[in-house]
Amino acid sequence: MKIFLVILLSFFELQASQVKVAIVGDSITFGSGATPTQANRYSTKLGEFLGDDYLVKTFATGGLCILQKADRPFIKTVHFTKAFDFKPDITVITLGTNDTCQNDKRKNWEHQDDLMTDTISFINKLKEGNPRMIIHLCTPTPMFPNQKGLKPERKVDLTTRAKRLPAIQQAYKRAAATDERVHFHDLTRALSSGNTTDGVHPNNEGHEQLAKHFLDLLSKDTGRCANFPESSRKESSWNGFKLHKIKLPKSGANARLVIPHTATKGQPWIWRARFWGHQPALDLALLDRGYHLAFVDVGNLYGNETAMARGEELYEILTTQFQLGPKPILEGMSRGGLFIFNFAAKHPDKVTAIYGDNPVCNFLSWPGGINGKLSKVDYDRCLKAYGITAAESKTHPQITHPNFARKLQGIPIALVIGTADTVVPPTENAKPLAANLSKIDSPVKIWHKPGLGHHPHGLSPVEPLLRFLLESQK
Structure with a gap:
């Protein structure tokens, strides 16, 4: 009894x-x-x-x-x-x-x-x-x-x-x-x-x-949506969410911030480096779960110091004026890989996870054309952006170098790779980076898309990628 x-x-x-x-x-x-x-x-x-x-x-x-x-x-x-x-x-x-x-x-x-x-x-x-x-x-x-x-x-x-x-x-x-x-x-x-x-x-x-x-x-408390003062508001809509367009005061670069319907506590956010709106399944899934979505124009900069300065300016505004969380997820498709990995290497304390999709990790491969597809216009612009000659580019440090991986150590990294990509070949870009990360026991997850090329980007269904990135926030 x-x-x-x-x-x-x-x-x-x-x-x-x-x-x-x-x-x-x-x-x-x-x-x-x-x-x-x-x-x-x-x-x-x-x-x-x-x-x-x-x-x-x-x-x-x-x-x-x-x-x-x-x-x-x-x-x-x-x-x-x-x-x-x-x-x-x-x-x-x-x-x-x-x-x-x-x-x-x-x-x-x-x-x-x-x-x-x-x-x-x-x-x-x-x-x-x-x-x-x-x-x-x-x-x-x-x-x-x-x-x-x-x-x-x-x-x-x-x-x-x-x-x-x-x-x-x-x-x-x-x-x-x-x-x-x-x-x-x-x-x-x-x-x-x-x-x-x-x-x-x-x-x-x-x-x-x-x-x-x-x-x-x-399972997470609700937070606060970014609040824009009326004087600076340029509001429109993107896939049913509020979209605010921002001009960065120092650089003059154009930026965007999409507001979730209901924000998650801590104001987490995902930062898309390039190709706004392309294959947005992950962005939308995170918006549905209370994340903000940010973007700043870093076109034709190929991840150089000017691109870093624009990123740092946007980061400062979003984390102070609009009180977003201190560690976003970085998302880079194709050449966007140059920005996300360089930014994370420079500011590892400002990143919670990275998602690279057929990412460029070696600009000698693309746009340089060494074991990849040459884009002469982009390669010339890339050399100019870095202030180097074609000869000097051969010894320029690349994201695929083992020393670079150490700068990313501890950051969860998701890679989506088309195995038949001939534009940005995985063997010259994502795979060497992943191998270097694995050697130092840094978390990296790869999804291979057998037989697919550089396009389409994204993972379908997006759920496994979404789960990996959400887990990285815990």
């Missing part, structure tokens, strides 16, 4: 100390598409990932909506009552998929004008149970009308409904902006077509992917 009481008391003590998380949603949250449903749905997986410090409960069933005039409004169901009575510390709301329905049977979308007000009403009512609740307001997951195997009528239905998702995104974003304890997240990129059973509902892999996505959101 005493043993039983001890176990019982321990159980109640554990429950009292746990962070209570409510996952609120529709059939996707309920687990449709997962086999078996409750064991493999994303909310169950999320609870497993979060561990014993969290108590995760699911409040969901098929067909539920955020709109109060819809045919099945969540707020009028027993699931809302149970979620309210649970008094969660954190609530994740993933509703909206069924609100896009407008047909003979379901006439929900005709009430779309009420999206923002109904969302705010939903949140306010839920918070009456716990005013200090943190709410993560999430868009519906994507729809894939072109997924193989769908019936024609299903394709037509999803094609129509998918066009309505941006309106929900905007309504949720505006609703979240009215309450500092409500954080907006866009799940547009949280799934791919191969991860659903019918163009909407995730399969087991999709549910696990969603669980990892929510783990990224919930």
